[in-house]
Amino acid sequence: MGLFLLSITITGMAGLLLAVLMRGIVRLRRAVEKAEVLVGHCHSGTLIVRAERVVTALIQTASLAEPRLPTHTVSGLPTREPLIHRIRADRAGTIGVLAFKDYDRLCAFDPELADRFLIAMVERMATMMPADRILAHLDRAHVAVWLGSDVEASSATVEIRALAYALSDCYRDDEREIIPEIAFRINRFDIALHTPEAFLSQTLSSFASVPRGANENIVSDDHKVRSEEQFQIGQDLRQVVAKDQLHMRFQPLIDAASARVCGAEALLRWRHPERGDISPACFIPVMETVGLSQEIGSWALNRALRETRLWRENGHDLRIAVNVSGHQIEAANLPQLIERTLARNDVDGEALEIELTESVALAKGDGAAAFSQALRANGIRLAIDDFGTGYSSFEALTAIGFDKIKIDRTFVTNVHLSRQSQAICASILTLGRGLGINVLAEGVETIEEFIWLRDHGCRLFQGFYFSPPLTSQRFLDFVKNREGLLNLLQLSDQSSYERTYA
Incomplete structure (x- = not known):
């Protein structure tokens, strides 16, 4: 009697499971058909094959729709927009901006050489900087290094000065030798005082001011006053x-x-x-x-x-x-x-x-x-x-x-x-x-x-x-x-x- 009852119970559970599976298959078929409409293509084969194919198509479509970080066409570095987002997120920190003065001079007679020179300088920077430093290509010959808020201002200044010095080593392109001329500026950001956009503009504009004094590379309040005076x-x-x-x-x-x-x-x-x-x-x-x-x-x-x-x-x-x-x-x-x-x-x-x-x-x-x-x-x-x-x-x-x-x-x-x-x-x-x-x-x-x-x-x-x-x-x-x-x-x-x- 006990075995009979057990047999009836197992049979009932199997029937119930089969009913659930059948209902799930119907729902899966409907989901696959709707997804095929979304991707614009009806696949052939079994339901499982069709499901795999439609999932693959959806992943590819999603990857194409993902926003990509804007990068500079020559250096491959992120442009100023991603840097602005990071500066805003950090709220404070130090930036170093390096100007490769030879770039425009080279562009005047050999633009391809100028691009190779700039790429070589960026590659040097990438190998010299710690992995957590953020590089960004601001415009033409200006490349920024964001050191974030964890680095003391004095340490940041030493680091950027050393970087500029190391980058001035001779660059060779076939038989041509170029001694890079590099100017740099160092500026401290505080979101309570500036927007990131105004901060970058101020730092870049400091290259146009007439240099005076030993601390000409430091963008400070004195530097701002002097720039206004010179203007x-x-x-x-x-x-x-x-x-x-x-x-x-x-x-x-x-x-x-x-x-x-x-x-x-x-x-x-x-x-x-x-x-x-x-x-x-x-x-x-x-x-x-x-x-x-x-x-x-x-x-x-x-x-x-x-x-x-x-x-x-x-x-x-x-x-x-x-x-x-x-x-x-x-x-x-x-x-x-x-x-x-x-x-x-x-x-x-x-x-x-x-x-x-x-x-x-x-x-x-x-x-x-x-x-x-x-x-x-x-x-x-x-x-x-x-x-x-x-x-x-x-x-x-x-x-x-x-x-x-x-x-x-x-x-x-x-x-x-x-x-x-x-x-x-x-x-x-x-x-x-x-x-x-x-x-x-x-x-x-x-x-x-x-x-x-x-x-x-x-x-x-x-x-x-x-x-x-x-x-x-x-x-x-x-x-x-x-x-x-x-x-x-x-x-x-x-x-x-x-x-x-x-």
């Missing part, structure tokens, strides 16, 4: 000529061997109606950055030559030295402009000396040499300024054809106390004698500096020991004060210089 200076500079806010000062050039003033350096000055006198160290770099070197440089040359004509009309055979920037040399018509300005002021070319800084002279290469030849054809002399601060070569000195070397004030200051400065100054004086080029020491501020340089063969001087920059009339008064000059030269009478420099 306003650039705006005001556009009107200085029209509003007659510029004027010239003239610093005497002393020929100690003949105990006389042989000329003056024309120095540009700006008196702002609200800010007062603005330092040339402040406005001249901005002037070059905003592209006003040609206009303001032309004004300065014309004003300097106008004063020179007046001096000569009063019987003073003086030469005027005028600074020319690298941006001015880039103008192909600069020699013609100088020639016309000389003619307009009725001044001979012999009365003019053009000064180029050492870095400009060497950077312009053949352009500077051609410029020199054009000047010499009109009797104009050429001086190399700030000598010793760059990487001069004998070839450059002779190829460009300088008439004068000006020892930078860095080496003149306390030359009587510094063995290093003494060695440099003595070497430059020997170089000048060997090449037949006059040597002038600028920035002479004390009698001790003057005496050391004089005793080691220097004949030409400029600096506050003799006179600060003067107005035109006060400069003429200085020229006429021969007794005052003899006292400064430590000469008791008119003929003493003959014994001193015999």
Whole structure:
């Protein structure tokens, strides 16, 4: 009896299970048919095969619909949008942005080489950075490293500086070698102060500001204030000529061997109606950055030559030295402009000396040499300024054809106390004698500096020991004060210089 009841129970359960399975199969068939409609294709085969195929099709459709992170077409790095999302999620942290300055230069003549260079730089970065650092390609030649909120600001600064240094190692592409020029900025983010979008824009815009100081790579509140100041200076500079806010000062050039003033350096000055006198160290770099070197440089040359004509009309055979920037040399018509300005002021070319800084002279290469030849054809002399601060070569000195070397004030200051400065100054004086080029020491501020340089063969001087920059009339008064000059030269009478420099 017990076995009979057990048999009936098992049979009932099997029937129930079969009924459930049949109902599930019906539901499965209906689900597969609906899914086939969704994927737009009816499959053949058994129900199980059809189910497998429709599941595969749905997975493929879903994967195609998934949003993908936007990446840069050259580097393959994520672009700024994913970075913005991460910065917003972290709420605070430090970013380093590196600018590969060679990229656009290479694009000008070989875009494919430029892309290979950029890819190589990004690959270097990827191998150098810890795995948890986030890289993003912001625009063209700017790549960002997000260090997040767990890294201290000081550690982040050290890391980005080291990265920029390591990336500057030589890059080789077949037979071409490129020494990368890399600029970088470091900025600290706090979501309470900025949106991520404004934060990135501010960091990128900091590359356009004129660098000043040892911490120029750190984007700080001071950096923001300076950027705003430079922007306003650039705006005001556009009107200085029209509003007659510029004027010239003239610093005497002393020929100690003949105990006389042989000329003056024309120095540009700006008196702002609200800010007062603005330092040339402040406005001249901005002037070059905003592209006003040609206009303001032309004004300065014309004003300097106008004063020179007046001096000569009063019987003073003086030469005027005028600074020319690298941006001015880039103008192909600069020699013609100088020639016309000389003619307009009725001044001979012999009365003019053009000064180029050492870095400009060497950077312009053949352009500077051609410029020199054009000047010499009109009797104009050429001086190399700030000598010793760059990487001069004998070839450059002779190829460009300088008439004068000006020892930078860095080496003149306390030359009587510094063995290093003494060695440099003595070497430059020997170089000048060997090449037949006059040597002038600028920035002479004390009698001790003057005496050391004089005793080691220097004949030409400029600096506050003799006179600060003067107005035109006060400069003429200085020229006429021969007794005052003899006292400064430590000469008791008119003929003493003959014994001193015999």
